[in-house]
Amino acid sequence: MTLPRRFLCVITDESLCPVELACMALEGGARMVQLRRKTASGLELYEWAVRIQELCRQREAIFIVNDRVDIALAMHADGVHLGQDDLPASAARSLLGPDAIIGVSVANTSEAEKARYDGANYIGAGHIFPTLSKEKTTPPLGTSPIRDIGKAAGLPVVAIGGIGADNVQEVMKAGASGIAVISAVSGANDPVAAARDLVDRIWL
Amino acid sequence: MIVSSGGEHLSHQGLAIQQAEALARSVPVIIQLREKGLEAGPLFSLCGRLASMIKSTGSMLMVNERFDIALASGAHGVHLPESSCPPDIVRKAAPGLIAGRSVHSRATAVKAEKSGIDYLLFGPVFPTPSKEAFGPPQGLDLLEEVCRSVSIPVFAVGGITPDRTFACIEKGAYGIAALGPFIDAGALPKMVNRFQSFISS
Numbered sequence: 001m002t003l004p005r006r007f008l009c010v011i012t013d014e015s016l017c018p019v020e021l022a023c024m025a026l027e028g029g030a031r032m033v034q035l036r037r038k039t040a041s042g043l044e045l046y047e048w049a050v051r052i053q054e055l056c057r058q059r060e061a062i063f064i065v066n067d068r069v070d071i072a073l074a075m076h077a078d079g080v081h082l083g084q085d086d087l088p089a090s091a092a093r094s095l096l097g098p099d100a101i102i103g104v105s106v107a108n109t110s111e112a113e114k115a116r117y118d119g120a121n122y123i124g125a126g127h128i129f130p131t132l133s134k135e136k137t138t139p140p141l142g143t144s145p146i147r148d149i150g151k152a153a154g155l156p157v158v159a160i161g162g163i164g165a166d167n168v169q170e171v172m173k174a175g176a177s178g179i180a181v182i183s184a185v186s187g188a189n190d191p192v193a194a195a196r197d198l199v200d201r202i203w204l
Numbered sequence: 205m206i207v208s209s210g211g212e213h214l215s216h217q218g219l220a221i222q223q224a225e226a227l228a229r230s231v232p233v234i235i236q237l238r239e240k241g242l243e244a245g246p247l248f249s250l251c252g253r254l255a256s257m258i259k260s261t262g263s264m265l266m267v268n269e270r271f272d273i274a275l276a277s278g279a280h281g282v283h284l285p286e287s288s289c290p291p292d293i294v295r296k297a298a299p300g301l302i303a304g305r306s307v308h309s310r311a312t313a314v315k316a317e318k319s320g321i322d323y324l325l326f327g328p329v330f331p332t333p334s335k336e337a338f339g340p341p342q343g344l345d346l347l348e349e350v351c352r353s354v355s356i357p358v359f360a361v362g363g364i365t366p367d368r369t370f371a372c373i374e375k376g377a378y379g380i381a382a383l384g385p386f387i388d389a390g391a392l393p394k395m396v397n398r399f400q401s402f403i404s405s
Contacts, residue, residue, distance in 0.1 A: 073272060
């Protein structure tokens, strides 16, 4: 599994059934789906993950699980996405093997360098803009550090945090390979159209 | 004997490791790490330190649910709550780990044994505030029925005190699991010995 050159990653939230959201995101052209549900039980996550992985396979998209390397191992997900407080990428790499896609969230160049050293395949950089999806204690990075973070890691950067139709081009121009969104798709009246619009703008 | 951590005494890592070591060396116990307040990263570091400490003691370290952390940290195994990833799937994904499972009925006990689980926690046997979510206490007779229905070890859990331990063993329990009695870290070694005297009698 290799990362697409420019892509939209849609992350699930509490507002919709993750499988339904994944279905709509893929329909709209998302090339990566990330399952993230902090309060769900292991069984719920496993059952959603099995179904979303199948949907992603049908569309040749990438499926990754947030934080839960155990779930990814159990259902053979394409990969995982890890925050700074999650299992270290090096541990995830030795459990998941060389072919898994491992993303690591970073907020600066030193975390980016470490992520590469630990065996990450891509960097999640953020949060770029103010966002309500997660409680943040640090100010937004803005788009200017994206290129430096990418250079420090030598890896593709997926920008996250407050990204929507109005600022996606700014993010891509700043050096991102992709964008990851939560509410811009899940909170839209028409999630399929919202995803499609974001994908179009990524390629503008 | 299974000593379960409830996010109280083992989270304070410096002190916790010393206590866990004293505990692990006193008698053979299973320390079940159940730290819901910890993110996976800090839990992984804690497990790694506990796992390397416990190796030479004859006791065992089990991680609640996160078998990835158990594998990566060198713990002995994983304990699967009823709402976890299916046990047969976990078995396949992590064949080298010991796997325990919480069950609340005879049917789920039998099913867990079939899926390759190594031991069971059955309860709540007695009334306990920490297990109210699992309904009314199951009682000693049901414990006996479950113990007879499976050939893997069954640990009684829920409201277990030293005084109640012998009754559980008499009904066929292999051992007991408890959290509440062990929260007072100062009294931990004494409490372990009290339980142990009832188990071995």
